[in-house]
Amino acid sequence: MKAFDYVRVSTVDETLAHLRSPGAQLMAGGTELVNWMKEGIESPGLVVDITNLGLDSIESGPDGLRIGALATMSDVQADPVVNRDFQVVAQALLRSASAQLRNMATIGGNLMQRTRCPYFRANASLPCNKLVPGSGCAALEGGVTTSHAIFGGSDHCVATHPSDLAVALAALDASVVIRGDQGTRRSPIAGFHRLPADQPEYHTELRADELIVAVEAPAVPSPRKSHYIKVRERASYEFAVVSAAAVVDVEGSTITDARIAIGGVAPRPWRLWQAETALRGLSLDDAPRIRAAIAESFADARPLPGNRFKVDLAQRTAVRALRKAGTGA
Numbered sequence: 001m002k003a004f005d006y007v008r009v010s011t012v013d014e015t016l017a018h019l020r021s022p023g024a025q026l027m028a029g030g031t032e033l034v035n036w037m038k039e040g041i042e043s044p045g046l047v048v049d050i051t052n053l054g055l056d057s058i059e060s061g062p063d064g065l066r067i068g069a070l071a072t073m074s075d076v077q078a079d080p081v082v083n084r085d086f087q088v089v090a091q092a093l094l095r096s097a098s099a100q101l102r103n104m105a106t107i108g109g110n111l112m113q114r115t116r117c118p119y120f121r122a123n124a125s126l127p128c129n130k131l132v133p134g135s136g137c138a139a140l141e142g143g144v145t146t147s148h149a150i151f152g153g154s155d156h157c158v159a160t161h162p163s164d165l166a167v168a169l170a171a172l173d174a175s176v177v178i179r180g181d182q183g184t185r186r187s188p189i190a191g192f193h194r195l196p197a198d199q200p201e202y203h204t205e206l207r208a209d210e211l212i213v214a215v216e217a218p219a220v221p222s223p224r225k226s227h228y229i230k231v232r233e234r235a236s237y238e239f240a241v242v243s244a245a246a247v248v249d250v251e252g253s254t255i256t257d258a259r260i261a262i263g264g265v266a267p268r269p270w271r272l273w274q275a276e277t278a279l280r281g282l283s284l285d286d287a288p289r290i291r292a293a294i295a296e297s298f299a300d301a302r303p304l305p306g307n308r309f310k311v312d313l314a315q316r317t318a319v320r321a322l323r324k325a326g327t328g329a
């Protein structure tokens with residue numbers, strides 16, 4: 001790890017001023033940045049500690065839910081309103097990490113996680129366009145592609161994004177609230193993480209001179225039902241092989257509105273837009289038609305040799321999340 005300067009700030013304006021320094025990086029819970037520094041992914045010249053900014057409130061009202069970027073995962077997961085109206089968020093957070101990590105890691109930091117592609121974290125010993133632009137892609141050049149994308153990848157990178165929370169927020173149509181020198185702007189979470197195209201080194205829509213101050217989810221008409229399912233290789237603490245977040249409105253057993261996002265399959269939370277349209281009017285009891293509706297969103301899946309299983313697994317996970325959300329059974 002290279003030597004770096006450190007400063008602890010107490011206001012957003014002070015933070016923005018420090019972000020003008022080349023090589024400055026923000027740190028809150030430290031559960032991501034410190035790993036990046038140890039793994040050689042980042043070597044900041046200045047670490048800006050933002051833990052004292054006070055952006056940790058969890059507020060709800062007629063306009064919806066607003067979570068401060070510095071709220072910890074465990075505080076949000078335990079919040080009564082989140083558990084009553086936004087269960088999908090609480091469930092995703094609970095399944096995200098160990099209790100120790102959830103106590104330290106923040107909501108903003110969770111969304112800024114970098115891919116768990118093993119070649120990205122191999123300390124530049126293998127080609128990786130995301131880490132060293134133009135170096136190649138070890139995954140696509142004969143590597144193991146089990147954990148990689150079936151949607152949204154490119155010839156330059158097929159990495160997936162690891163945040164469970166982002167998947168849940170995408171199904172809620174949430175936005176990331178961003179502050180910069182030009183003021184405040186909002187980025188829908190479903191598009192916040194960039195697709196790689198030919199520039200996989202750019203991870204998100206957040207610019208180097210900006211910070212996340214909050215996440216907002218619109219108010220939910222009651223009783224909106226939601227559920228998050230995470231399929232992983234061990235139950236205790238692991239990243240998703242695939243996951244699904246479903247938010248559904250029903251009248252009786254008829255689906256009147258559904259939103260589904262899946263994780264572990266793309267460089268960003270992947271909304272099943274076609275399926276959402278096809279699901280309206282179907283009965284939750286009509287399993288064959290629900291499966292067919294979900295499958296409509298997989299027509300343009302592009303699995304790799306090592307992850308063809310994800311096409312079927314992701315569809316089954318989405319069906320389960322939807323039916324669990326709608327029926328509770």
Ligand code: SF4
Nearest residue numbers: 117128129137157158
């Ligand atoms: Fe790097 Fe992306 Fe290829 Fe992984 S998939 S090795 S992150 S370029």
